[in-house]
Amino acid sequence: MARAPHLLNRRSAPIASDRSPFAAVAGEGALLLGGGRALLLQLADPRVAAGVARHSAFATDPLKRLTGTLTYLYVLAFGTEAEIARVARSVGGAHRGVQGADPVAYDARDVDLQLWVAATLYESTVAMHELFVRPLSEAEADLTYAESARIGTALGMPAAAWPADRDAFAGEWERMLGGLEVSDEARSVAGALMRPTAVPRVAHLIMPVIRLLTAGMLPPELRAGYGIRWTPRHQLRYERAIRRIRAVYRVLPHRFRTLPARLTLRRFRATL
Template identity: 30%
Template sequence: MTLEQVRIHIPDTYRSPRKKPAQLADSLDFWMFAGAAANVAMQFAHQGVAAGVMESQVESGALMVHPWKRLRTTSAYLATAVLGTDEDKKAMREAVNVAHRQVKSRPGSKVKYNAFDRNLQMYVAAAIYIGFEDTNQMLHGKMTAEELEAFYQGADTFGTTLQVHPDMWPKTRADFDAYWLEACKGVVCDDEFRAYIDDLVHLRMIHWSLRIVAGGLLQFLTAGFLPPHFREQMAIEWSESDQRRFEHLFLFVGFVNRFIPKFIRFAGTHSMMRDVRRRIRKQKALI
């Protein structure tokens, strides 16, 4: 297996030089959600994670049952991991722990899993980081090795806001590539999982009227943000023509994005962070 199989292709198309080094927080604008479904599918594609999701008895957090609540809680987690204080992250970690205590394999489960398994959490956190990096590069252009290294520093927050020990997180961007190649050996999808992912990719958890309006575009974005190995495992077709259209779309979107004020692009994330702190202050549930 190679990196080209487990990461999406970032084109070398010329973009204006970055005014300052990219940081994780720069990826928190509303375009981050363009690849959200793909990133969720990548997380679920690991056998251990998939088993935990599909067999979970915690209906209140089930994506297919409560998609909008799951969107809010995931967005809250991401905002807290990147923008939150140590106290914010501690509160979020404790809230996640409450839900995770109920997620563990049963005697008849095909795969043994436990939501407190740090290796599974590490995989999920790594997939989240990849979503941030890929979206940033598709919008603003391919980063150099030095820029990628700078962007990567601090990414351990996606794991440590869960139960991942800081020492588990790869120290350098090159170490991360080596980890991801090894981790993707656990991405093996069977027919049962493909059926589950098909519902996710085709947005069957939301009202049909919304699928008519935006379903085609979201399905295209989801397939585009999936690396080749993941598309192959999920039996999702993708042609060279599709890849060109995907890259041209983000060349256009990246250009338009320059003219949208930052306070608009980042309004949703900052609003979510305020909601998290309000919930902490009033001792309301975070997830």
Template identity: 30%
Template sequence: MIEQAINRRMGDERFDFRQPRGEEALIPANSITWRIFKNPVSMFVGGITAVILELAEPRVRDGVWHNTTFRTDPMGRLRRTGLAAMVTVYGPRTKAEAMIAGIRGMHGKISGVTEEGFTYNANDVELLNWVQATASYGFLEAYSQLVKPLSSEEKDIFYGESGIPAGLYGAKGSPRSLAEQQALFEAMQPKLKPTDVIDEFLELMLHTPVFPRILRPYQYLLVRAAVQVLPDDTRAHLKLDTRRWQLKRWQRALIRLSGRLADRIVIKASPAVHACQRLGLPDGFLYK
């Protein structure tokens, strides 16, 4: 399992982003990527958006759904996936490279044939490009739509920053600009399919106790927001443009308010702050 590769490479989930002192990450601290990944609201929303897009591609769908623990241990899967994203962005370079190498090794062992008859290997470049593109799109657009609007130029910079980790993951053709992202999404649209797996995944995200019980209604809103972050044509193509996934105006305003607040509150225990400490930067460096 991919999760096993992550755990082996990092020891366990108590990863220390403060060590070794002074070691740079794959992406520099003054990047747009570091600013975006610090926000827990948009990261949760964007992660769900990305998985929806991944599951819409039949080969990725089978590779993810049959070789991970989404169905049996969704909370554990969320933690491990989130940790891998944090290490990729904030972890010291040597440890991030080791983790990615472990994931690449496990990807090579994941092959199969979809119910539509498509053969795949998890290290197929086209699939890696799609997975990297969906992750970048999800995190970027969730932040831009729900926290702070980003210009086309800032989005270009963000996609350019993704090049180093994407290359290490084997996604040599993942988008390096907003125009490339839009072109890839247009090219992939005919290959995307509505599927019951997406519905099952969204049900898991609605009902897995990610938040305390008192905040469970807020969790429901964030899952709906993740559907709304999808491009309009893709959402319609996947038959997710139903009333169930729509947000009322006050609900969207509430999510935006919480997203903006989360962008200003320095979370001392977060990987973002610990990574800043590793580099000798102030705790509030990313929160200016």
């Protein structure tokens, strides 16, 4: 079976590699490196960009959507049914008022938009795993794909909206990519995300690398749509960064690689 296209009960026990394939993939800290890419892919749909620009606090807290998305994914992977229901209600409640009609009609509860957002999260998660951890076997990839439907269905997306298998997803992914158009609102929101001001100092230190990785992982057409300058020198720097990060990441202890997931879950559970 062809792979999808890539660029390449409350638990107190530590996150371990013997969990479900979806949990094993989502629990890797490398997922963080694809967060910007997933968000810029989402924003390239003008309906998503309009909703985010008009109903979120990107100007004052540009990382809120990213941290919220990570919490959602980690709870889906490692939470209890009650925890999943709670985080889904929270996200669904935040989406309830996200709708409008001028100049583009949008509704965060629209099935097509739910599918697009879920698809970007699934595709980016697997892409980061294959880029920085290791390629998935065919069996792992099939199981991860099937389980990833919950990214959308937990929010009310009909299960039938998720393509039947990875081959069907590949075709749907290409179709959705072909319908994207980076709007002025998308460029504005992306600018706030990629050059945040109200963040810890350490974030400013790593943002040049994050911007490089994010730009390099985007399809060339979207990179151009966001007005990102990309030269052969940028490509060389990007490829060098990928090699270095991969070399370091693969020798890190598993417990360290899953630290972001454990800390995020701990913060979430502290609010219960």
